[in-house]
Amino acid sequence: MTVLKVDNIVVDFATRRGNARVLDHVNLEVNEGEILGIVGESGCGKSMTALSIMGLVPSPPGNLTSGSIYLEGRDLVGLSKDEMREIRGNEIGMIFQEPMSSLNPVFTVGEQIAESVRLHENASQRAAWERAVEMLRAVGIPEAEVRAKSYPHQLSGGMRQRVMIAIALACNPRVLIADEPTTALDTTVQAQIFDLLEELQKSRGTAIVLITHDMGAVAQLADRVAVMYAGRIVETGTVEQVLTMPRHPYTEGLIACVPHLQPDPPEKREPLLEIPGVVPSLTELGDGCAFAPRCNRALATCTGRQPVLKTEGNGHATACWAVEAELENV
Amino acid sequence: MLLWTVIRRLIYSVILVVAVLVLNFLLIHLAPGDPADVIAGEMGGATEEVLASIRKAYGLDQPLYVQLWVYLKAAAGGDLGQSFFYNAPVIDLILDRVGATLLLVFTALGFAIVVGTTLGVIASRKPTGIVSNLVTVISVIGYSAPIFWTGIMLIIVFASLIPLFPISNMYDVTKSVGPFGYALDVAHHLVLPAFTLGIVYLAQYSRLTRASMLEVLGSDYIRTARAKGVSERKVYGRHALRNAVLPIITIAGLQFGGIVSGAVLVETVFNWPGLGTLAFDSILARDYPTILGILFFSAVIVIVANLITDLLYRVADPRIRMAK
Ligand SMILES: Nc1ncnc2c1ncn2[C@@H]1O[C@H](COP(=O)(O)OP(=O)(O)OP(=O)(O)O)[C@@H](O)[C@H]1O
Ligand SMILES: [Mg+2]
Numbered sequence: 001m002t003v004l005k006v007d008n009i010v011v012d013f014a015t016r017r018g019n020a021r022v023l024d025h026v027n028l029e030v031n032e033g034e035i036l037g038i039v040g041e042s043g044c045g046k047s048m049t050a051l052s053i054m055g056l057v058p059s060p061p062g063n064l065t066s067g068s069i070y071l072e073g074r075d076l077v078g079l080s081k082d083e084m085r086e087i088r089g090n091e092i093g094m095i096f097q098e099p100m101s102s103l104n105p106v107f108t109v110g111e112q113i114a115e116s117v118r119l120h121e122n123a124s125q126r127a128a129w130e131r132a133v134e135m136l137r138a139v140g141i142p143e144a145e146v147r148a149k150s151y152p153h154q155l156s157g158g159m160r161q162r163v164m165i166a167i168a169l170a171c172n173p174r175v176l177i178a179d180e181p182t183t184a185l186d187t188t189v190q191a192q193i194f195d196l197l198e199e200l201q202k203s204r205g206t207a208i209v210l211i212t213h214d215m216g217a218v219a220q221l222a223d224r225v226a227v228m229y230a231g232r233i234v235e236t237g238t239v240e241q242v243l244t245m246p247r248h249p250y251t252e253g254l255i256a257c258v259p260h261l262q263p264d265p266p267e268k269r270e271p272l273l274e275i276p277g278v279v280p281s282l283t284e285l286g287d288g289c290a291f292a293p294r295c296n297r298a299l300a301t302c303t304g305r306q307p308v309l310k311t312e313g314n315g316h317a318t319a320c321w322a323v324e325a326e327l328e329n330v
Numbered sequence: 331m332l333l334w335t336v337i338r339r340l341i342y343s344v345i346l347v348v349a350v351l352v353l354n355f356l357l358i359h360l361a362p363g364d365p366a367d368v369i370a371g372e373m374g375g376a377t378e379e380v381l382a383s384i385r386k387a388y389g390l391d392q393p394l395y396v397q398l399w400v401y402l403k404a405a406a407g408g409d410l411g412q413s414f415f416y417n418a419p420v421i422d423l424i425l426d427r428v429g430a431t432l433l434l435v436f437t438a439l440g441f442a443i444v445v446g447t448t449l450g451v452i453a454s455r456k457p458t459g460i461v462s463n464l465v466t467v468i469s470v471i472g473y474s475a476p477i478f479w480t481g482i483m484l485i486i487v488f489a490s491l492i493p494l495f496p497i498s499n500m501y502d503v504t505k506s507v508g509p510f511g512y513a514l515d516v517a518h519h520l521v522l523p524a525f526t527l528g529i530v531y532l533a534q535y536s537r538l539t540r541a542s543m544l545e546v547l548g549s550d551y552i553r554t555a556r557a558k559g560v561s562e563r564k565v566y567g568r569h570a571l572r573n574a575v576l577p578i579i580t581i582a583g584l585q586f587g588g589i590v591s592g593a594v595l596v597e598t599v600f601n602w603p604g605l606g607t608l609a610f611d612s613i614l615a616r617d618y619p620t621i622l623g624i625l626f627f628s629a630v631i632v633i634v635a636n637l638i639t640d641l642l643y644r645v646a647d648p649r650i651r652m653a654k
Binding site for chain 2: 054056081085086087088089090093094096098101102103104105106107108115116119120151153154164167168
């Protein structure tokens with residue numbers, strides 16, 4: 001069953017250099033108990049997608065111009081501020097990239113978890129505190145009773161991210177959005193956080209939207225994946241489909257950048273690959289495919305018209321003229 | 331840990347107080363003029379013989395370090411000497427007046443902090459809105475208008491144009507009936523002096539709060555609060571203000587000395603019977619023991635205020651509280 005459905009949302013930002021279309025008709029679907037990965041280079045709109053779902057797009061200058069976001073069939077776009085506040089932290093939880101600065105330095109971590117509980121549930125101060133301790137235990141923090149009375153600066157980055165997860169999950173949300181939850185952490189801690197997310201997802205059945213640069217994490221955790229480029233989804237499908245049979249040249253490039261994910265890893269260690277060129281400025285997108293200037297398979301059509309997502313029938317969809325032509329010729 | 335900090339700070343404070351005493355004592359004795367002259371002037375005669383006997387009586391014929399030692403010893407016992415001018419123990423004169431000064435200073439400070447931060451918070455909600463511009467205007471006026479000018483303008487306005495508030499003294503014997511009536515009358519008299527003294531700091535605190543709030547509002551933990559579903563009112567009032575207020579505590583503590591010296595001016599303008607008017611009169615009368623006593627006392631007030639600020643800051647910011 002679909003828990004969260006992002007339906008054709010468009011987000012525009014008014015900038016000094018004109019209108020920037022930060023999200024251009026983005027579609028996503030997250031099913032119950034599923035982990036959906038969103039990958040893409042920096043600036044492609046991953047965080048903005050998350051903020052749109054939360055109703056937290058900074059406005060002005062940002063604006064959700066069109067589209068709908070359905071949480072269990074209910075359209076969140078157009079809800080009043082109060083209604084949206086009821087949903088944030090309660091039905092959709094979110095954790096961020098910066099665990100070091102995402103907790104309020106003047107409150108104990110227990111207070112910060114308990115606040116969330118008291119906001120959304122009719123809980124007494126004591127019950128909320130007990131829930132906070134219980135949540136700290138659930139996210140694997142030792143001596144939870146003691147740690148609940150700690151201030152953020154007394155905890156390591158990994159511990160703080162666990163606290164953030166505890167806050168986000170305290171009210172048992174239907175969906176958890178994790179926006180690059182491990183980018184700021186070192187590698188061993190990254191693995192621990194991913195393991196924790198996986199475990200929590202299994203035990204609680206929370207659907208997770210996992211935004212990440214880390215293709216390895218997607219391979220390990222996600223069920224399905226969406227690849228974003230310049231505010232659009234360029235390829236989506238199951239992890240298996242996308243990682244082993246990437247269609248879009250951009251996805252191929254992303255995977256080639258991660259040596260151990262390549263279908264047949266080279267014998268010799270080669271220098272790390274990267275996709276040549278840079279992400280185009282969002283205020284200067286032309287009519288064609290935004291990736292065309294960097295694409296090694298670009299056709300004449302690519303610079304003239306924007307490709308749309310075409311499904312192959314098994315749910316694997318790609319927005320690319322070259323792929324479309326190739327599939328038609330088979 | 332907190333206790334240790336307090337003890338350590340108290341020891342520093344005592345050392346500081348002694349240093350202030352010594353320095354003031356030496357400075358006063360560097361100043362031109364012979365105290366014996368002043369005392370003699372009060373009595374009417376000034377033959378060399380009389381002066382010599384006065385010097386002997388007051389210990390002024392002793393070497394300076396002996397005088398200092400005598401003074402310090404007496405001060406340690408709470409005796410700040412005898413006023414030449416009022417012919418009363420200095421400590422009694424000061425204790426008589428210090429309440430009025432503290433009342434004025436704390437009212438002004440409270441007014442400045444409460445109204446200043448409130449304006450600053452409102453201004454931060456709409457950085458380009460009306461309140462925000464108002465804050466800018468108030469702070470420009472507050473920064474640039476000297477205290478005595480504001481005071482005199484208020485006196486002119488309230489003395490004749492709108493006689494709403496009394497412009498002089500602390501109470502009116504004819505109106506102060508019973509303890510409640512007295513309190514009310516004092517409060518009535520307090521309005522103009524406290525406003526005059528407070529407006530300068532109100533200007534600074536409102537601007538500081540606005541800037542501090544804008545900075546805090548952009549931080550990641552505010553985004554977290556919003557993602558938890560915290561209402562905007564609480565995002566401002568609880569999550570942001572608790573952090574934004576930290577620099578204001580620091581600044582208020584640092585400026586406390588300035589406020590006390592500002593009070594001297596305000597007291598003189600409004601004839602407020604505090605340490606300021608006492609200092610003013612003693613300086614005119616060259617009443618050295620009283621001047622010394624007041625300098626000493628105001629130093630103690632400032633030191634105590636800084637100690638309190640420090641402790642407050644520790645309470646408000648757990649990062650400092652936990653630090654060794
Ligand atoms: N206030 C703003 N004004 C104009 N453009 C903005 C603003 N905030 C974000 N953008 C633009 O929105 C686009 C998407 O940003 P977003 O933060 O969603 O990227 P991201 O995919 O999360 O990148 P990263 O991997 O670095 O987190 C970026 O190109 C950015 O320039
Ligand atoms: Mg991001």
